């Protein structure tokens with residue numbers, strides 16, 4: 001199964017993508033995680049991406065598309081994958097379509113997790129991220145067992161630089177301008193699934209599973 005997670009920053013794409021990956025035994029591919037790993041590792045790609053990310057802007061398509069197209073051609077993607085944070089622009093969606101069409105395949109579902117902007121702003125201030133393994137927590141809605149420590153790998157949790165309220169507002173504007181058009185794009189292809197992302201995490205997941213089928 002090939003699934004795309006759509007939704008505003010903080011809608012719960014990462015949270016649900018991890019669950020979808022486990023339930024359908026497919027890899028979870030997060031472009032945000034890939035960039036953050038590159039920033040941590042001090043790579044050229046990381047250096048280029050960081051300026052855009054810190055400003056709340058999108059990393060240019062040419063730095064993202066080849067990276068994802070290469071990743072989905074790896075062996076572990078044979079039975080599908082869940083893409084989290086990609087595509088984020090129409091050109092990215094077209095690049096993905098071309099890559100899957102080239103192997104005679106197609107994307108099965110684009111899942112839009114719908115959350116209004118006001119809720120995003122409050123939600124993001126409580127997000128805590130593990131930059132070692134990509135796990136995400138929330139101080140109130142999904143706290144780690146020990147405060148400030150990742151349950152999975154034991155690393156220290158951080159408030160991401162780009163999760164500060166002023167940057168979140170920029171990211172929401174960028175989302176509405178550049179990413180929201182993908183909802184119509186995938187609706188037009190007949191593969192759009194919409195879930196109410198304001199419900200609790202378990203309910204959001206059971207709605208997704210119901211729409212994706214077993």
Ligand code: ADP
Nearest residue numbers: 009010031032052053057058059064085086088
């Ligand atoms: P969120 O979890 O809030 O949706 P991500 O971790 O997916 O954020 O992405 C963080 C930042 O990384 C984005 O604001 C953007 O700068 C960059 N980024 C991630 N994926 C993409 C992409 N597909 N295209 C362009 N930029 C991206």
Ligand code: ADP
Nearest residue numbers: 009010011012013014015127137138141200201
């Ligand atoms: P995205 O990947 O779309 O940016 P995340 O999955 O990182 O979003 O979720 C953003 C924040 O909101 C995290 O702190 C996460 O724990 C929390 N969160 C995710 N889903 C829900 C939900 N249904 N209700 C409340 N908080 C949630």
Ligand code: ZN
Nearest residue numbers: 130133150153
């Ligand atoms: Zn961790």
